[in-house]
Amino acid sequence: MTVAVFSPRYAPDPGGIERLLSHVLPMLTAHGHEFVVVTGTDDASEKVDVIDGIHVYRMPFDEAIDSGRPGDILHLARRLRDVELMHDVDVRHIHGFGDIGLWFALRCHQRRPCPLAISVHGTLDSAGPIATMARTLLCSAMVVSVVSDAVRSSVLAVVPEVSHRVRLIRNGLPSQATTPRPWARGPLVAVGRLEHQKGFDVALDALALLDESCTDIDLVIVGNGSRRDDLRSRAARLGLAHRVRLVGQLPADGVMSVLNDASVVLVPARTMEGFSLVALEAAQMGRPVVASSVGGLAETVEDGVTGMIVPPEDPAALAAAAETLLRDPERARAMGRAGQRRAATHFDLACCVKAYDQLYRDLYACARPLATLGAEGGRD
């Protein structure tokens, strides 16, 4: 059996879904599953890689749609069909909503239906713009996996009829190659795309509100995005330019190294944060996390145990929580240790892989080869 995995992007992209898949798929391959990955690219032409023995087709979905030429769209849809046939795809698995590749996956599924799983990684907004397409796909899926209870609730708010098909598969990460250093007073750290939803402007405002005992504390922000210049300007306006380091993109080991130096890791997201692998990575490094109470963050971070949960868009609360930990190193260390333990017990990669293994076995039980479906009743 071969699974076509649709993902907005794939390794080496550093996003959460991409990192998860780059760990999970090779392990599932070792369990006997076969995969072909279909993902998008910003390039004008298709690229094919083989990563960890898995074929990765990077298709110019955005380019085709942006062209406004129906012929380009049709040819790409046809190419996707041919890729599936070439790899004898029996099952589809869509990860994430929110990119244009979703439409191509939907078209593919409408024309050649086969057992479908959808993994939802961020909370859905019932009034959101993708509600129609998301609803169609969710209703077609045999299994809908969610990364947190918060995501489950958001899915059921949009499509309550799929409740019996939803299962919780929390994300997991492998043990880090980076050895955690003992907690020491250091900078606040935030990692992620520099976009509005991540709330890094709130972290800047919080830094400005730290009291006199924390004037030695800097804020390190890892990542790039459309808000970089806004953040730089905001730091200057707040008189914090000398205490804010926007270090841009870093490789995975560089990110872990920065987390390892943090006294507190901030996850001040505004919305859509279904899980936060960054919070999990921080826990692996033994760092306490202060996160906003949106999406699944309160499940990844145990309030008062592995970190603190504060209201979103509340710089004063974020600052107060960070101050509490900076003033009380023993508490910060204890939370870091608790985070490490929780990461190992609750978010073990092997458990995550086992759950996906079972998901695929459940789908295989219902699968027939696509070519057979096409001949018997598919419209191709």
Add this chain to the structure above:
Amino acid sequence: MTERVLAIKVPVVTHERLDDEVIAINLETGIYYALVGTAADIWSSFDPASTTSVVADQLTLRYGANASRVKSDVEAFSLRLEAAGLLICSTDGHREGAPVIPRLAPGARWETPQLEEYRDMADLVLLDPIHQVDETGWPRLPEPQE
């Protein structure tokens, strides 16, 4: 009474056919449409402009199907296409030329045509701030303004 002649609403509607599938985009509304099989054949039959009676006759022959069912389906589907702003009543009258429709696939039979509509394509494009990324996978920053 003279029967109305219907035509694809170009240039507002851009469209293309590949085998048994048509993608049409209404550029005014941003809505995408997919038409497959009989729906694609009806679409192609209005390029050049035609009447529902002529289209129904042609497709009845093509499919060897029941004439009254095909006529009923073509009329209903044409109304749907008009309502979606994809077909308009042509003032030029019936145009010369025959529609270009690929050979019918073996075993194909007449089925009630479906118009698949995708209203959230533009939103999906706008929703994707994540993925303007560089070769290392990190978001690509806008070029500095001169």
